[in-house]
Amino acid sequence: MKINLQVWRQKNSNTAGKMVEYKLDNISPDMSFLEMFDVLNVELMHKGEEPVAFDHDCREGICGMCSMYINGRAHGPQTGATTCQLHMRSFSDGDTIVVEPWRARAFPVIKDLVVDRTAFDRVVQAGGYVSVNTGSAPDANEIAISREVAEEAMDAAQCIGCGACVAACKNASAMLFVAAKVSHLAVLPQGKPEHLARAEKMVAQMDEEGFGACSFTGACSVECPKSISLDHIARLNREYLGAKLSSTNV
């Protein structure tokens, strides 16, 4: 396949970036999108040019690192998939493909396509945990949890923190991410004792980081590689309002 790439190049967070065009001739349709970038980078290195910096780690859809905004969509045209799970067969010979980093105030560009997503870490540090005594592992089935509740928690826990929700949202809102992180603990008995403070602290940190508010466009859920449901955002709204009205935190 022949591919025409337009890639965002930016030296570091202090310099302005620009779109740069690259032409690739020998791309196999079976390559993943990241492998296509590997080919580009090898070519660039042979030419003595700086390779394109991009984040990646697992290359199997579980680490959430491979942030790329491809042809106007987070992780490209496929739904329910990350960039590493996208293959060149999703494109046609001769296509022009535009690749940009996630764009959000809270995710500043570090270099080329790499953005700083530590804002997510700070949101989780603010309350996305349960305080327990660590010791020997508790008995399985010691606490009975219905299958329905377990499924709900696991659906939310699938979030890999990739930031596609923020990237796709017109408001750069992190609501789907925060909702997933609040939900997977809030529905389980282990998460209940701290649920009021958790919602309050995580939302406060989310606002502090400079993410936008939710307009319920649903773009996040469509672009989320794990298809996290908007149900969780409704739960976060309930948790937060309930916490604000009933917690003793004045």
Place this chain on the structure above:
Amino acid sequence: MSWVTQTLSSSLGRKVIMSLTGLFLCSFLIVHVAGNLQLFKGDGGRAFNEYTYFMTHNPLIITVSYLLYTSIIVHASMALILTRHNQDSRPVKYAYAKPEANSPWSSRNMGVLGTVLLIFIVLHMRTFWFEMHFGSVPMAEYDGKEYKDLYTVVVAAFSQLWYVAVYVVCMIALGYHLVHGFKSGFQTLGIRHKKYTPLIEFLGTFVFAIVIPALFAVMPIYMYLKVNGII
């Protein structure tokens, strides 16, 4: 900051204010459209004038109307604050974005649609509300009692084609605002349930985005055709 101001200035708190004021405005639309149906009675405006008399003299309605004015102002101001903040959250825009692939148009243009509604509300209140309260409206007499003849003002306004056209366009904007707004208002409050959400979506789409704006739009069209002797 007290917990109240802290809550109301958070992103979620601001959305709750949007939701409560927006849904309150929706409830008002039902009353307003039902009352205005009096325009269709072929009685020279008597039923309509009696209805407007009631609306401007009943103490309960007067109290609620202040709540309504406040809601409009708060809803519009909060819309401005939120929209600015949301735009600010992405200082560098994408060179190429394809939002139509993942979200409905109405959900992404609530600010634009709302601005059309705000202009409409100002125009609408200037023509009718202002005239009724501060203007010189002719009087009509039914059974020996004097009434302000707002019907004549309505007839005069709706005999102009441009005025009717503005109304129809604004009601289309209202439909688009509410097809997203009504269900979004419930989502903001965390009201989302397998059993009730389909009902909320049906009400939002069918009643608030189609039937109510259509009825509001038919009124000026009907009056225009009647006044100009077309029907």
